[in-house]
Amino acid sequence: MMLTDSTAAQVRAACAAAATAAPVYAHLPVSQRAALLRALADALLAARAALVPLADRETHLGTARLNGELDRTVFQLRGFAIQIEAGAAQPLLDEPAVAGTPPQGRPRLTRIAMPVGPVAMFAASNFPFAFSVLGGDTASALAAGCPVVVKAHPGHPGLSRAVFDLAAACLAELMLPEGVLQLVQGAGIDVGVALVRDPDIEAVAFTGSLRGGQALWREANARPRPIPFYGELGSVNPVVALPAALQADGPTLAATLAASITLGCGQFCTSPGVVIVRDDEPGQDFVRQLAEGLAAATPHAMLHAGIRAGFNAGVARLHGHAAVKTLLAAPAGGDTPGAHLFATDAASFIADEALREEVFGPACLVVTVKDLDETLAVLAAVQGSLTVTLWGADAGTADNRRLAAAAQRIAGRVLFGGVPTGVAVTAAQQHGGPWPSSTQPFTTSVGHAAMERFLRPVALQDAPGWLIDARGQA
């Protein structure tokens, strides 16, 4: 499919339509919003046979993964429908007046939340369903009562258009304004910049690279009236493999980690990019097993040529680094990239920022440490990550307490088993960590709390009954 960039006038028109739809959509009964989310889920399911092959042609992710991702997208849409039917989009804290002088005395205050308005949503390349046109960002914004202008990812333009057409049909069927969901597209940065700058846009949700995300985040802050920019950017997702874990289960863990690193050709924001092991024999055995597992893996082709070029550049940077040993490499040509494994020591990792940059794809950097203190120093150097995984920290020792604290300090999710790839969509999830993994680490882009990004708190003082009742019933 040919990708035609939206013109500036088309971007403007999409945002204007979203702004016109915003008050209408925000004031709909929640049951109608839930009906829309369910209709979108049903439409995706009904079109599975057409959508999955189309997605596979455009992304090379394989039909098994893409079928699973479609299921996840449906699950998310229905999950938010259930959430808002239960009242999650209409928090209400009503405090009666208290007689007397302040600070004890006070008027009646009712704390509610209101939809922030039109949201610009930047679709991701690596989740053509779950973080794209009808993905989690769109679902959470629609659930919150906000229209969405989607910037389609140029990596899957045909799928984006097909899914958008389904959604437009749902809106028409339910007699909702077209402006509730709009689609714009552009291969370069211009369309995205125009979208973020548009005065009718009230918040931005972005999943993508650190470079692109940072540029758009700056645009959001440079507006005459800056707006929230919820960016989910790069992350190296350190895995700490402690001696206790390797002793108990080294070979299995090596195989599990190799599978996680190469899953989806390493194209996950939660892909483990750094593994921290002790400089001892069990550690070196584990690294050898990991290299064997990676050598045996057969990653599929990457999403598109640009991502492949970025991966090649990333592994070349490590390959040529004086403090880095290449344990496993593959030729830069060929249809599929092949897995890569590198190794360095703690001091080099801490000294050079370049070693801490995410390499998006099936590559991993082993960091060898002498002891707990070096492990803590390596984690601190990472600064911000979506996840940290701790293997072998189950016992409540003083060392493990320090390690758990250090992991929580830099990550949004800390795992004590398993691998970071795979992000459950549930109330307790937190997908967002300190910079650079997120621009707003107090919010999450996966799970029920994702809706809070689009609901701004308002305190009503001495509000008339009709206003509060309207909130309760809507």
Next chain:
Amino acid sequence: MMLTDSTAAQVRAACAAAATAAPVYAHLPVSQRAALLRALADALLAARAALVPLADRETHLGTARLNGELDRTVFQLRGFAIQIEAGAAQPLLDEPAVAGTPPQGRPRLTRIAMPVGPVAMFAASNFPFAFSVLGGDTASALAAGCPVVVKAHPGHPGLSRAVFDLAAACLAELMLPEGVLQLVQGAGIDVGVALVRDPDIEAVAFTGSLRGGQALWREANARPRPIPFYGELGSVNPVVALPAALQADGPTLAATLAASITLGCGQFCTSPGVVIVRDDEPGQDFVRQLAEGLAAATPHAMLHAGIRAGFNAGVARLHGHAAVKTLLAAPAGGDTPGAHLFATDAASFIADEALREEVFGPACLVVTVKDLDETLAVLAAVQGSLTVTLWGADAGTADNRRLAAAAQRIAGRVLFGGVPTGVAVTAAQQHGGPWPSSTQPFTTSVGHAAMERFLRPVALQDAPGWLIDARGQA
């Protein structure tokens, strides 16, 4: 008292001490944090006889107001102690594992929140107790488990030092690290910039001017690792006086509004700076009564010469504006500023950004409107405000619904009676609205939710019992 600027080395040392204290303080049992907050409250109360006259000499706010503000500060400190004793600093959402394949199947996830680390707090000039060394920002950060480095306001250096000395004594008495609370000072912007840039600072709380706040917000975003900047900046706090209210109670409302505009010499972030009235006889009567009320008011001296100069410049700007009529003025000299009242029409207000800028002090701009649509257009032009007050919108008419929606769109608090000055410290409060009134309008700087600014969510996956139990019991 002479103000000596902190040196760069002193700022660095304060931040380093805060970083060293951070993990210790974060892991204290909550009962000990609560004990600190209560001890700080008790120390303020015990020192009232010395502190209030000192504050009055430095701020001219009067002992009645300052005694009330000290009470409010004590109330806030104790309020956060009560909150954290009830568990508010340790939210915990524990979801058991669900068997099966994703998306339904999932690991055990436990959502907690962790103290973000050292907070830089910029004290305000206009609340020498309640938004200063031991004010709401400090109280909420300490409650959340974060050390605080206070940048004292140069407008009340003696009071800042005296209150800090009390706090340092409390820390020593409770055998807590000095780094839990530090004080730096500086008359210019350099010390503040150094503080925001310091790598050990994890979040910033700021109350002050749009210009100063915006400059520091840019510094926070320009760091290699940007951090949250919670800024509470300028706000014009529109009051909409509808015909229904003026008919019922015009003269009383005029007197109430005049008192609110001149309260504390107009030096409140919630001071009503814009009044929207209909272009009819009751509207003009109300404006006349308001002018009379303001003329009779006797505001005290302003906080300091810089604020007075800013006020003089602001009223001069309005006074010389072609589309503005001066209804009440006072000479620019003299010890106290005198109240000012100006008037313009809706079209001029909407056309010229300069008319929508906050004038900090006892000044108000009447905006005359023809009808509801013009009222809505004037509110939309304001864009962001801490508050909007609607008088006469009690009936559940279509017009009032539109007005209430428009007010909620631009404000953090919407009042249906009374005046915006006076901000209750309670769970339902929201003190923070869209830009430019706040840099982070999804958060509040007053009320119980203020603590959430310093508690970052973390999801623990398959966490061992000792870690989750430690959260529950702490």
